[in-house]
Amino acid sequence: MAWDADQYLKFEDHRTRPARDLVNALPPIAPSHIVDLGCGTGTSTALLRVQFPDAQLNGIDNAPEMLAKAANMNLPDVSWQVADVAAWAADRAGPAFDLIYSNALFHWLGEHELLFPQLIARLTPGGILAVQMPRNFEEPSHQLTIDCLNDMGLSNLIPTTWLQGAVGLPSQYDDWLRPHSLSRSIWTTTYYHRLEGDAPVLNWIKGAALRPILSALNNDQTVELEARLERLLAQAYPPMDDGAVLFPFTRLFVIAEKTP
Numbered sequence: 001m002a003w004d005a006d007q008y009l010k011f012e013d014h015r016t017r018p019a020r021d022l023v024n025a026l027p028p029i030a031p032s033h034i035v036d037l038g039c040g041t042g043t044s045t046a047l048l049r050v051q052f053p054d055a056q057l058n059g060i061d062n063a064p065e066m067l068a069k070a071a072n073m074n075l076p077d078v079s080w081q082v083a084d085v086a087a088w089a090a091d092r093a094g095p096a097f098d099l100i101y102s103n104a105l106f107h108w109l110g111e112h113e114l115l116f117p118q119l120i121a122r123l124t125p126g127g128i129l130a131v132q133m134p135r136n137f138e139e140p141s142h143q144l145t146i147d148c149l150n151d152m153g154l155s156n157l158i159p160t161t162w163l164q165g166a167v168g169l170p171s172q173y174d175d176w177l178r179p180h181s182l183s184r185s186i187w188t189t190t191y192y193h194r195l196e197g198d199a200p201v202l203n204w205i206k207g208a209a210l211r212p213i214l215s216a217l218n219n220d221q222t223v224e225l226e227a228r229l230e231r232l233l234a235q236a237y238p239p240m241d242d243g244a245v246l247f248p249f250t251r252l253f254v255i256a257e258k259t260p
Helices: 005-024 043-051 064-071 085-090 112-121 140-151 160-164 170-180 200-206 219-236
Strands: 033-037 056-061 078-082 097-103 123-134 181-195 245-258
Touching: 005 043, 005 097, 005 123, 005 181, 005 245, 033 043, 033 085, 043 056, 043 097, 056 064, 056 085, 064 078, 085 112, 112 123, 112 170, 112 245, 140 160, 140 200, 140 219, 170 181, 170 245, 181 200, 200 219, 200 245
Parallel strands: 033 056, 033 097, 056 078, 097 123
Antiparallel strands: 123 245, 181 245
């Protein structure tokens, strides 16, 4: 799947706010070795660098085009790596980290009942796992996309995680992490993003949620899908009096401390 870093960054301020909130929610810690999983264009990595200026910091993502943007940020002493995160998590032979941080990645991956204990296993004793995941698959933005793909005979392009709900309930993450962690803090936040410009919700989802679908379409299919979605999304998310759209987006946060 090819990512469009410029499209993703059109709403950088909105996308960075949950990453910043996750950093601000961390307990008082002084990690020596940090990994930012799914670091993308490096905006979350930059937050970690400011918060922990003396830590060894690694940014990992599976998209070279996103890491190219990250490398251009010229963050001091950051090591960037292209890697498959699921394989990284399962690698018991890899180095341990004091802080594993991930902003808006794991909703792309399934089997969280296996993944999250694997992540805890990559921590040092007393280390922190800090994760934020979108949990908005029931929003019209997703459901209308599913409807359009079905109508176009392209149901095979609907991501499995959209249909199976990759992000679980807060209670499930507590269950999966409890045997491996001393403490857990789990919560959801619904952000109401003020989006402006032409087709604002379509442009938002084109930057992330639609990427695996758009990457698989030819030009005619792309034009048709975007035209259908622009019309339907405008109805589902009508503009306010000033023309802007208030777009609700729910995210799940998890912070867990590994048992010392």
